[in-house]
Amino acid sequence: MNPVRALAIGLAASLALAAAPSAWAHRIHSALTEVRPNENTGELEVAHRVFFHDLEVALIESGMDDDTAPLGEDWLNAAGSYAQDRFDIDVAGASLQLDYVGAEIDGQFAWIYFVAPMPDEYDTVSIDNRLLIDAFPDQANMTNVIRGSVVRTVLQIPGRRGTGTIDFPDR
Amino acid sequence: MRHLILAVVAISAFSANAEAQTIRQTVSDYRDAFRQLENEDWPTPNEIRPAHGAPGPEYWQQQVDYWIDVRLDEDEKRISGIAEITYHNNSPFALEYLWFLMDQNRFRRDSWDNLTRTVSSTDQISSGAARRMMRMQEWEGGFDVGTVTDSEGRALETRLVDTLMRIDLPDALQPGEEVSFTISWEYNLPEENVVGARAGYECFEEETENGDCIYLVAQWFPRAAAFTDYEGWHNLPFLGSGEFTLEFGNYEVAITVPADFIVAATGELQNPENVLTQAQRDRLEQAMTSEEPVFVVTREEALANEREGTDETATWQFRAENVRDFAWAGSRKFIWDALGVEQDGEGEYPDTVLAMSFYPNENEPIWSAYSTRVIEHTLDVYSSFSFPYPYPTAQSVSGPVGGMEYPMITFNGPRTVRDEDGNVTYSRGTKRFLIGVVAHEIGHIYFPMTVNSDERQWTWMDEGINSFLDFMTQRLWEEDYPTNEAEPDNIIGYMTSSNQQPIMTQSDAVTALGPNAYSKPATALVILRETILGRELFDEAFRTYARRWRFKRPTPYDFFRTMEEVSGHDLDWFWRGWFYSTEHVDIGLESIVLAQVDTGNPEIENALAREEEDALPESLTQRHNREAGIQTYAQRNPEVVDFYSLNDEHIVTNAQRRTYERYLEGLEDWEREFLESGTNIYLMTFRNDGGVVMPIILDLSFSDGTTEHVRIPAQIWRRNAHEVTWQYATDRELVRLEIDPLHEIADADRSDNVFPPEIRRSRIELYRSSQSTNMMQDMDLTVSNDSLDTRPERGGDDE
Ligand SMILES: [Zn+2]
Numbered sequence: 001m002n003p004v005r006a007l008a009i010g011l012a013a014s015l016a017l018a019a020a021p022s023a024w025a026h027r028i029h030s031a032l033t034e035v036r037p038n039e040n041t042g043e044l045e046v047a048h049r050v051f052f053h054d055l056e057v058a059l060i061e062s063g064m065d066d067d068t069a070p071l072g073e074d075w076l077n078a079a080g081s082y083a084q085d086r087f088d089i090d091v092a093g094a095s096l097q098l099d100y101v102g103a104e105i106d107g108q109f110a111w112i113y114f115v116a117p118m119p120d121e122y123d124t125v126s127i128d129n130r131l132l133i134d135a136f137p138d139q140a141n142m143t144n145v146i147r148g149s150v151v152r153t154v155l156q157i158p159g160r161r162g163t164g165t166i167d168f169p170d171r
Numbered sequence: 172m173r174h175l176i177l178a179v180v181a182i183s184a185f186s187a188n189a190e191a192q193t194i195r196q197t198v199s200d201y202r203d204a205f206r207q208l209e210n211e212d213w214p215t216p217n218e219i220r221p222a223h224g225a226p227g228p229e230y231w232q233q234q235v236d237y238w239i240d241v242r243l244d245e246d247e248k249r250i251s252g253i254a255e256i257t258y259h260n261n262s263p264f265a266l267e268y269l270w271f272l273m274d275q276n277r278f279r280r281d282s283w284d285n286l287t288r289t290v291s292s293t294d295q296i297s298s299g300a301a302r303r304m305m306r307m308q309e310w311e312g313g314f315d316v317g318t319v320t321d322s323e324g325r326a327l328e329t330r331l332v333d334t335l336m337r338i339d340l341p342d343a344l345q346p347g348e349e350v351s352f353t354i355s356w357e358y359n360l361p362e363e364n365v366v367g368a369r370a371g372y373e374c375f376e377e378e379t380e381n382g383d384c385i386y387l388v389a390q391w392f393p394r395a396a397a398f399t400d401y402e403g404w405h406n407l408p409f410l411g412s413g414e415f416t417l418e419f420g421n422y423e424v425a426i427t428v429p430a431d432f433i434v435a436a437t438g439e440l441q442n443p444e445n446v447l448t449q450a451q452r453d454r455l456e457q458a459m460t461s462e463e464p465v466f467v468v469t470r471e472e473a474l475a476n477e478r479e480g481t482d483e484t485a486t487w488q489f490r491a492e493n494v495r496d497f498a499w500a501g502s503r504k505f506i507w508d509a510l511g512v513e514q515d516g517e518g519e520y521p522d523t524v525l526a527m528s529f530y531p532n533e534n535e536p537i538w539s540a541y542s543t544r545v546i547e548h549t550l551d552v553y554s555s556f557s558f559p560y561p562y563p564t565a566q567s568v569s570g571p572v573g574g575m576e577y578p579m580i581t582f583n584g585p586r587t588v589r590d591e592d593g594n595v596t597y598s599r600g601t602k603r604f605l606i607g608v609v610a611h612e613i614g615h616i617y618f619p620m621t622v623n624s625d626e627r628q629w630t631w632m633d634e635g636i637n638s639f640l641d642f643m644t645q646r647l648w649e650e651d652y653p654t655n656e657a658e659p660d661n662i663i664g665y666m667t668s669s670n671q672q673p674i675m676t677q678s679d680a681v682t683a684l685g686p687n688a689y690s691k692p693a694t695a696l697v698i699l700r701e702t703i704l705g706r707e708l709f710d711e712a713f714r715t716y717a718r719r720w721r722f723k724r725p726t727p728y729d730f731f732r733t734m735e736e737v738s739g740h741d742l743d744w745f746w747r748g749w750f751y752s753t754e755h756v757d758i759g760l761e762s763i764v765l766a767q768v769d770t771g772n773p774e775i776e777n778a779l780a781r782e783e784e785d786a787l788p789e790s791l792t793q794r795h796n797r798e799a800g801i802q803t804y805a806q807r808n809p810e811v812v813d814f815y816s817l818n819d820e821h822i823v824t825n826a827q828r829r830t831y832e833r834y835l836e837g838l839e840d841w842e843r844e845f846l847e848s849g850t851n852i853y854l855m856t857f858r859n860d861g862g863v864v865m866p867i868i869l870d871l872s873f874s875d876g877t878t879e880h881v882r883i884p885a886q887i888w889r890r891n892a893h894e895v896t897w898q899y900a901t902d903r904e905l906v907r908l909e910i911d912p913l914h915e916i917a918d919a920d921r922s923d924n925v926f927p928p929e930i931r932r933s934r935i936e937l938y939r940s941s942q943s944t945n946m947m948q949d950m951d952l953t954v955s956n957d958s959l960d961t962r963p964e965r966g967g968d969d970e
Contacts, residue, residue, distance in 0.1 A: 067598075142665070
């Protein structure tokens with residue numbers, strides 16, 4: 001039998017309040033990310049859709065001035081680096097470097113965009129989507145990885161964090 | 172039987188897959204998307220819940236009345252209460268025991284909720300989780316039950332199962348009878364932001380604020396568990412997520428708090444002369460007829476009140492009739508505004524409802540600007556969809572809870588923020604959050620506080636319906652208000668995801684409650700209203716559901732059945748696709764073929780045939796021969812040229828003319844007219860790639876510049892749910908077709924929706940091309956707590 005192992009566990013810096021499962025929170029603390037190849041541009045596109053107000057809270061908690069105007073240069077930079085730091089994608093075992101394209105607001109949602117050159121292989125994709133979980137412990141993130149007409153989904157939800165991997169069926 | 176013959180000309184074929192040549196018998200892939208749901212997914216109708224969806228002649232529900240005396244110990248942050256509870260057994264069954272919900276037990280260290288918390292990462296812990304863990308080591312919540320005695324003072328046996336308590340009755344409670352008993356209890360209020368609760372306290376300790384607190388008190392007394400015709404006693408434990416299943420009853424509640432507190436509660440205040448000043452009572456009176464919110468406690472009065480404190484107590488007495496729960500809030504920090512909202516109570520409900528908001532100075536200026544007005548607007552919109560607001564008060568209370576609903580009272584979170592320099596600001600997001608959350612939580616007073624659906628079983632019945640209506644409410648707040656959660660395009664991501672669950676999944680088992688129980692059902696109802704039924708039929712059916720089931724307990728089947736029978740639409744296919752399946756919507760255009768009627772007239776048809784033949788390229792060999800100057804035999808020997816050489820096979824013969832005349836004589840007049848019309852018949856083949864059957868909605872454009880909007884009912888898929896061919900007759904030439912042009916059915920892949928195909932650009936491509944034009948200016952503005960007026964940030968002598 002293994003002895004109990006001493007484990008250094010990091011304290012994730014955050015001002016997050018304990019999960020307050022109010023009737024409202026379930027609704028808003030959820031995000032959708034789409035990962036899809038674009039044959040026109042030869043890029044792999046990553047588009048995050050989050051609730052705008054959730055993003056605003058998270059950006060301010062992570063150090064952005066609370067009077068930063070949405071879509072201004074400071075805000076765009078903050079949104080980009082926030083999402084850059086909290087979304088990892090591995091394709092066929094190799095970590096993919098994403099380039100920030102920009103962000104926009106559409107109604108209740110904010111969209112944050114990244115691209116990478118299309119990798120040669122696109123059969124196995126691993127995703128660690130940590131968007132907003134430092135701000136909201138009950139945050140539920142859904143990442144749809146799309147190849148052709150096939151969609152595979154990775155979920156990062158309370159009780160199920162960490163990297164998720166999907167395999168596309170043989171063509 | 173004669174047939175008119177179609178001459179078929181293909182003008183487009185997208186993908187005509189050659190079938191494999193080997194004969195392979197397979198089972199039919201026929202799928203009956205329109206099969207009735209009765210007897211498989213729906214319970215058998217009975218005299219309680221009949222097949223037409225209204226409460227039946229045998230419908231019953233329990234009633235539980237409460238008389239409660241409760242006290243807040245501010246120093247100890249502890250609640251103590253004693254209640255006399257009267258349980259009316261309206262069921263046809265004798266009850267040997269009664270189950271009660273003891274929801275505060277969730278904060279016991281040994282609660283199922285506390286013991287079953289899982290860790291999401293083995294190498295880091297969030298600071299929130301760490302803080303909760305530490306708090307739970309030094310603090311413990313949960314009910315300390317004192318005595319439980321019957322009306323003669325004899326102790327009753329009880330048994331605790333986590334958040335449920337069974338009270339054993341000495342004699343079974345017979346149908347139609349009632350029993351009263353007394354119970355006393357105490358518990359420690361949780362600190363909302365530390366342990367995560369649906370209620371609790373929040374203290375203000377920052378430099379610019381004093382240490383006063385706001386107390387939001389809910390799930391604070393033993394509430395009767397529901398006993399129903401379809402489930403018996405409801406025994407699901409409270410794990411913090413699934414909400415409540417409760418009984419209606421009447422409440423008399425006396426709340427004792429420090430004398431300088433302002434208290435808001437479910438119901439109407441019974442003793443204003445004891446707890447309010449004359450000025451406050453006058454202002455409340457004035458608010459009843461005012462056009463705009465009136466301060467009952469002004470900002471200045473609240474700030475002055477904060478700094479005093481007292482050892483005295485005061486008792487606020489409230490009475491609430493026919494409510495399924497009771498919650499309250501208290502603080503000496505509260506600013507209080509009120510507005511009488513007029514409505515037609517239809518003789519049953521109040522003609523003036525008192526809309527009120529309670530909030531600390533820290534929330535200003537947005538709360539006094541918006542909270543009560545949003546209540547007014549919400550009552551207006553929700554009542555137009557359902558029934559007059561059935562209670563005398565509708566309240567929005569600020570506190571640490573992001574958003575939570577109770578009868579007549581809601582707790583809402585949004586605040587202004589104060590930066591390091593003391594500047595007060597609120598973001599666009601905070602304003603929208605406030606408007607959205609107040610509309611949503613006030614809306615819950617209709618669903619499920621009045622239409623008493625079972626939240627723990629079917630979250631969508633209150634959250635989905637309520638999200639649908641708060642979407643309507645926000646859409647009507649101001650033009651182009653940025654609410655789009657229930658717009659069909661925005662649910663596509665969830666509906667195409669690979670591990671979702673049907674909406675009809677039981678609440679606690681749902682992995683992503685946001686899209687599953689809020690957005691998807693709200694979107695489904697938007698589609699049902701705008702696309703499937705139309706507003707008139709939908710609104711009438713929905714209003715009938717709301718009115719049939721107000722102050723009663725509907726199940727999903729009662730909703731489905733009512734919507735069908737009032738609208739005159741059998742919607743089993745819609746419920747199956749949207750509520751019972753995880754399929755999505757994706758209709759694609761497979762091909763368009765232009766067909767024209769064969770007139771049989773050799774003068775026309777032969778010429779057409781020649782035209783067709785002439786349209787083909789010349790034989791390359793013949794062309795090269797001619798270009799090389801090579802002559803044919805006939806050119807060199809003209810004597811071999813005869814009638815056939817000079818006339819091709821398309822020449823009209825007398826025999827053909829005679830045949831045509833006989834053909835015409837045999838036709839009816841209308842047939843002759845049709846033959847001569849030259850109608851174009853477009854044969855359009857559509858694929859259902861997503862699975863959910865939906866109407867096919869088309870925009871057709873013609874070469875003469877005209878357009879046509881066509882809406883084909885979903886029933887087109889009844890014989891073949893995978894692929895259908897539909898015909899459209901016109902004398903015009905079709906130049907463009909688009910499926911779902913208004914983006915109203917959540918079609919997941921639009922790349923095959925357009926003829927001729929158009930290149931579609933991704934969101935990111937579109938963003939890149941528009942990027943330079945939608946950058947907003949940083950306006951650098953700030954506000955203060957007493958006004959919505961903005962001013963330049965850090966501009967001189969602001970507070
Ligand atoms: Zn809700």
